[in-house]
Every structure is written in structure tokens, then in C-alpha cells.
Amino acid sequence: MFEYNFHWRPVLKTLPDLIQAGLTTLEVATLSMVIGILLGLCLALIRMNMNGPLKWFAVSWIEMARNTPALFQLFFFGFGLGAIGINLTPYTIILAGLSFNCAGYLAENFRGGFQAVPDTQLKAARCLGMNAWQAYTRIVIPQVFKVIYHPITNQMVWAVLMSSLGMLIGFRELSGETQFFASRTFRIFEYFAVTAVLYYVIVKIILAASRLLAMRLFRY
Amino acid sequence: MQDSISFFTGFGVNDLWFLGEAALKTLWISVLSISIGTLLGTFFGWVLHEGKLAATLTIAPVLDVFRSVPLIIQLVLFYNFAPIIGLNFDPFVSGVVILTFYTAALVANVARGGIEAVPPSMRRASRSLGMSYWQDLFHVVLPIGGRAVFPAWIGVVLGVMKDSALVSVLGYVELLKASQVLITRTQEPLLILAIAGAFYFALSYPISRYAHKFEQRWSK
Numbered sequence: 456m457f458e459y460n461f462h463w464r465p466v467l468k469t470l471p472d473l474i475q476a477g478l479t480t481l482e483v484a485t486l487s488m489v490i491g492i493l494l495g496l497c498l499a500l501i502r503m504n505m506n507g508p509l510k511w512f513a514v515s516w517i518e519m520a521r522n523t524p525a526l527f528q529l530f531f532f533g534f535g536l537g538a539i540g541i542n543l544t545p546y547t548i549i550l551a552g553l554s555f556n557c558a559g560y561l562a563e564n565f566r567g568g569f570q571a572v573p574d575t576q577l578k579a580a581r582c583l584g585m586n587a588w589q590a591y592t593r594i595v596i597p598q599v600f601k602v603i604y605h606p607i608t609n610q611m612v613w614a615v616l617m618s619s620l621g622m623l624i625g626f627r628e629l630s631g632e633t634q635f636f637a638s639r640t641f642r643i644f645e646y647f648a649v650t651a652v653l654y655y656v657i658v659k660i661i662l663a664a665s666r667l668l669a670m671r672l673f674r675y
Numbered sequence: 676m677q678d679s680i681s682f683f684t685g686f687g688v689n690d691l692w693f694l695g696e697a698a699l700k701t702l703w704i705s706v707l708s709i710s711i712g713t714l715l716g717t718f719f720g721w722v723l724h725e726g727k728l729a730a731t732l733t734i735a736p737v738l739d740v741f742r743s744v745p746l747i748i749q750l751v752l753f754y755n756f757a758p759i760i761g762l763n764f765d766p767f768v769s770g771v772v773i774l775t776f777y778t779a780a781l782v783a784n785v786a787r788g789g790i791e792a793v794p795p796s797m798r799r800a801s802r803s804l805g806m807s808y809w810q811d812l813f814h815v816v817l818p819i820g821g822r823a824v825f826p827a828w829i830g831v832v833l834g835v836m837k838d839s840a841l842v843s844v845l846g847y848v849e850l851l852k853a854s855q856v857l858i859t860r861t862q863e864p865l866l867i868l869a870i871a872g873a874f875y876f877a878l879s880y881p882i883s884r885y886a887h888k889f890e891q892r893w894s895k
Contacts, residue, residue, distance in 0.1 A: 459758075518876075519876070522876045522880045522883065523879070525837070526840045527840060527871065527872055530854075530855075612743075616744075619747050643755045644759065647755065650748055651740075651744045654744045654748060655744055
């Protein structure tokens, strides 16, 4: 039927390497999500509560992250910073780019989350004698996390998918590894088909884990 | 007699035109795939809503694959798969095909949400006023559900427009690829990336602002 002969053997032989690279993908995505959540939380708080240059900085970060392609941001961290003498390793480029991007998107999610928690919660906490830090970390932020738990899960999936851009800046995560093997054996279709399956599995695992975690976290 | 030849020439006004033209290409490929993808996705969303079990077992998993595999992998896979089944697509057509399906997969969920946002009692009321099924769908569900999911749809549009940067992997010279070409020639990554970023920003930011204004007007 096809004139093309499929060769799956080289792919299967390097499957352990691909799975190993899949773990790298997961690692870099998780790390950038952790950094992104922390930065995003700060950005959201700054954007809502402060004025002056700090607010301007937060707003421009958020708008830059949301209105330019992730690949562009990676190029910026790679080539752009390289031009002014800051040479990052591919791993750092991916980590910085993804964190920058996630922080921007998550900041807006956090903002929505903060708006969804009624003001009276904060006031009540302060009335009960908590200081601002306690009120935020024990009353407000847990509720915000509950509101934006689902968006955070989505963002995590996006982070995994975005990390595939590492292929274009020479980082050997799942896609980069695939590209490497594919160009060595010229079995491009076979390699990328297997990688697509691996990504699908990774995403499904994340969604399942998130659902399990939600069941433990949010039961009453 | 010139004693040394310079391979790199500086950034000139012509290059700005080059980038502008590339930005139009980005716009063109996005408009094309978003409009076809939205129509297709709305149809899929309707099928998902009406088809119940049959649709959940057939097209839902297929659409899910488009959302769970990185776009870049989809593009490479399709570009290398098409010749196997005897189709010779150029990068532009391959890009449009994949971006269209990608958009459709994202819009399908949005459209289903829109249909489900219309209370069943309202649809029953319109049917009992003598509207046919299709009249109900076009004159009641579309305006009301459409407004409910308009922000989500704008999110998809902006996402796809930014993701169209990935078509550069196949060799289609759109905005980001053009900036890469210029960087290679002029060796001024920071300047050119800033300009390319400004173009993306100029494409994306007005849409998000305009959509926000619409939203506010409707919510009044």
C-alpha cells in the first residue's frame, strides 16, 4: 500500500533513552512551574496592590509573556541575552523561558483567584488578630489555590508541551532527543510518532495525578 | 581594492519591510487556520454536545490527541507523514492543515461549553414558541452561548496566532523565521528580536484589549 517502509526497530532500541529524556522534560516543566507559581504570585500581588515602577514592571512582564510566542521568549533568552554577553546553557534557557512564560500566565490566573475570594475573608482574619502575613498565607492564598487549581493543572500541561521547544535551541529533552536520533537514523516519522505517544502518556499521567491530588486536598 | 570582505551587513530600512511582510504572513496563516478551525471546531463542539456516548467514544479522544501532543511534534509528524500517503504539501499548506485541526480541537471544547451554558429551560421555551431545532440553535443558542464563551475563544485565537510561530520549523518564513534569517545576516540579535517581539505584541495586544472591552460592554 505504501511505498515507504516503516522501520520501528531503531526507535525501540533507543526507547529507554527517550523515556529518560521524557523524565528530563517532566523535570524541567515541574521546576519551571514551581518558579512560575512563586513569581506569578508575586507579580499578581504587585499588580493588584502597588503603584509606581514596580507595578509597571509587573504589568509589562505579564503583557510581554502573554502577547508574544513562547518560542520568541526562548530565542530572547538564548540569542538575545547571548548578544550582551550572558551565555546561558540550553537547560537554563528553557528553564528561564518557561518560568517567564508561566509566571505571566499564572499571574493573571492568580489575579482572578484573588478577586474570587471575598474581601471579608481577609478582614475577618485580621479581626481575629492575624497579621497580614498570616492572613494571606493561612486564609487567602489557600482559598485562591482552590479556585485556580484547575488552571494551574492546565498550565502544567502547557509547560510540558512548551518544553518541546527545547528541540529548537539544542536542549536534549524528549523532543530534542527525538530530533537527535531522528537525524541520525533518518527515521523521522517513526521517531516523532513514538514521541507523540510519549507526550500523550505524560500529559495523561499529569492529569490523573492532579485529579488524585485534588481528591485528597479538597475533600471535606 | 578592498582588503577584507564583510559577510555581515547592518540592519537597514529594507529589513524592516522584510519583517513587516513576514508579520503579514504570520497574520495570513493565522487568519486562515483560525477561521476554518473555528467553523470545524464549532461543528465538533455541537457533535460532542449532541452525540453523547457515540461522540465521546469516537471524536473526543481524537481531539484530545491534538491537545495533548506538542504542536511542534504534530507539525513535524504531519509534514513527514503526508509524503508517505502520497500527498506533497509545501510547508504553508502543512502548517495550515495542522493549525486548523489544532484550533478545531481547542474550539470544540469551547463550543461545547457555550452550548451547555445556555439553560435548557431557555431552549425549551424557544422550542415551545414554535422555533425549529435549527432556529433555536442559530437564534438562541448561538448568541447567548457565543457571548458566554467569547473570552475563551479569544484566548484560543491569541494562542493559535502565537503558536503559528512554530510553522517556521517546517521552513515557512513567517515573522520568527524572518527574524532568524536577519539575525544570521546582521548579527544583531537583540535589536531584531525586539522588533519581532514588537510586531507580535502589535498583533496580539490590540485583540486582547478589544475583546476585553467587548466583554465589559456585554457584562453590563
